[in-house]
Amino acid sequence: MSDDLYREQILEHYKNPHHFGELADADITQEGDNPLCGDVITLYLKLDDGRVGDVRFRGRGCAISQASASMLTDMIVGKPVQQLKVFPTRDLLDELGIQISPARMKCATLSVNTLRVALDGESQEED
Amino acid sequence: MIDARPLNAQAIQADFPILARQIHGKPLIYLDSAATSQKPAPVIDAMDDYYRRYNANPHRGVYALSEEATAAYESARRRVASFINASSVKEVIFTRNTTEAINLVRYSWGRANIKAGDRILLTEMEHHSNLVPWQLLAQEVGARLEFLCIDDDGLLLLDGLERKLEGVKLLAITHQSNTLGTINPIKAIAAAARRAGALTLVDGAQAVPHMPVDVQDLGVDFYAFSGHKMCGPTGVGVLWARRALLEAMPPFLGGGDMIKRVKLTEASWNDLPWKFEAGTPSVAEGIGLGAAVDYLSQFGMDSVRAHERTLVDYAMEKLQEVTGITIYGPKDPELHGGAISFTLPNIHPHDLATLIDREGIAVRAGHHCTQPLMERLGVPATTRASFYLYNRPEEVDQLVTGIQKAQKVFA
Numbered sequence: 001m002s003d004d005l006y007r008e009q010i011l012e013h014y015k016n017p018h019h020f021g022e023l024a025d026a027d028i029t030q031e032g033d034n035p036l037c038g039d040v041i042t043l044y045l046k047l048d049d050g051r052v053g054d055v056r057f058r059g060r061g062c063a064i065s066q067a068s069a070s071m072l073t074d075m076i077v078g079k080p081v082q083q084l085k086v087f088p089t090r091d092l093l094d095e096l097g098i099q100i101s102p103a104r105m106k107c108a109t110l111s112v113n114t115l116r117v118a119l120d121g122e123s124q125e126e127d
Numbered sequence: 128m129i130d131a132r133p134l135n136a137q138a139i140q141a142d143f144p145i146l147a148r149q150i151h152g153k154p155l156i157y158l159d160s161a162a163t164s165q166k167p168a169p170v171i172d173a174m175d176d177y178y179r180r181y182n183a184n185p186h187r188g189v190y191a192l193s194e195e196a197t198a199a200y201e202s203a204r205r206r207v208a209s210f211i212n213a214s215s216v217k218e219v220i221f222t223r224n225t226t227e228a229i230n231l232v233r234y235s236w237g238r239a240n241i242k243a244g245d246r247i248l249l250t251e252m253e254h255h256s257n258l259v260p261w262q263l264l265a266q267e268v269g270a271r272l273e274f275l276c277i278d279d280d281g282l283l284l285l286d287g288l289e290r291k292l293e294g295v296k297l298l299a300i301t302h303q304s305n306t307l308g309t310i311n312p313i314k315a316i317a318a319a320a321r322r323a324g325a326l327t328l329v330d331g332a333q334a335v336p337h338m339p340v341d342v343q344d345l346g347v348d349f350y351a352f353s354g355h356k357m358c359g360p361t362g363v364g365v366l367w368a369r370r371a372l373l374e375a376m377p378p379f380l381g382g383g384d385m386i387k388r389v390k391l392t393e394a395s396w397n398d399l400p401w402k403f404e405a406g407t408p409s410v411a412e413g414i415g416l417g418a419a420v421d422y423l424s425q426f427g428m429d430s431v432r433a434h435e436r437t438l439v440d441y442a443m444e445k446l447q448e449v450t451g452i453t454i455y456g457p458k459d460p461e462l463h464g465g466a467i468s469f470t471l472p473n474i475h476p477h478d479l480a481t482l483i484d485r486e487g488i489a490v491r492a493g494h495h496c497t498q499p500l501m502e503r504l505g506v507p508a509t510t511r512a513s514f515y516l517y518n519r520p521e522e523v524d525q526l527v528t529g530i531q532k533a534q535k536v537f538a
Contacts, residue, residue: 038507062475
């Protein structure tokens, strides 16, 4: 784990987010927000034979929340919905690769929590 | 400003043990006093002394320790009463904080006096603690909430105030905005409310710590504030109210200490102020608040206000050096208390606060418990730097340097 909260990869995802935008023919559109921080994202999922065929997101918020959403889209595209219903929060935190303080955990996990709601998955304890 | 002696913030910092700390290897620069102030050694010592030498339940025991505890606790109340120029010590009710003081009025005065169809007037800049209690009361009894709006500088729009006050039962308003720093003209507004037959409740959480407050001169009816924002401890706050109102109000919490005589099915109430203080009070905290009042009084609140006015004036000018910054709140430092909110393009307030924390600088990022105000400003969050008597202009310089360093990370 790097101690540098704003390492290059996170800033790169924040400035040039992957899969940013909307899907006009999305099967699932799910909004998520942290009222405490004002971070918001909307996930657009196009399903294809039980898998996530395509994904986009729109959002506004801090670098941690938006970079995490961008990274998540890379991680879920092409994956089976059944598998994503239990997508481990830990996998996304590992991908972020930084120490997340308790105060910023809600920012880091906004995207994966929104995915879980979108797919009607089970909630997970955050660590 | 009269009687405002300049403060020596450097010397004052030495009174606050925590300000000697290092954060991430840098000297702590504490710019979040609007959230909670730091505590000087005399306050910490007064509470420590109580626990070490005369801890006992006040108002009950007839032994020496309890008498000492009672004397110290009630002496703190007298000093608080004098600090805000209450006409009687019986008008000073100790609560847990500002929020509890406002909720006391909601439950006791509000339920007895606000009926279906009545109107309560608030402002767009209220902290949630002076908004949500009135939403709950309005939902409970079927009353209506109305709001005074603000202009783009964060000043209340007071044109037509007389008309807006017509038929209003209660005006609940903040003395100083915790987010924008706006100092509201309470005396004039309360006079208008009185002419219209409305009572005025003031949220003074951001005012009593930072400027002279004279509740009689302001001409208000209820005034609430917290100990922990004025160099005192958490867990103690104050509701001041006119004695006649308090006499007529039903009790808030029931229990020990607030009663005179109790039978199995009924009870009669203690005299003021204890009628509103059920259960063992926060004794150490009350004593700590008394010590905080003594601490602030040695400088004089005119001097504290003048010091913060100078800092705000300097910070408003200095922050202009930051490329792209938007500063909220009044431009006139006379109307702008010691809190400045701002936003930057391309850096979210949380990222900025995290980055400058690495420089040892503590600022607040978020909605500051004023979500409707954030909506009015059209931003999800702001960064807020807030000042107190221990802050120095050099710390403003370091804040600006820290912000510029953060901008390089995000460039």
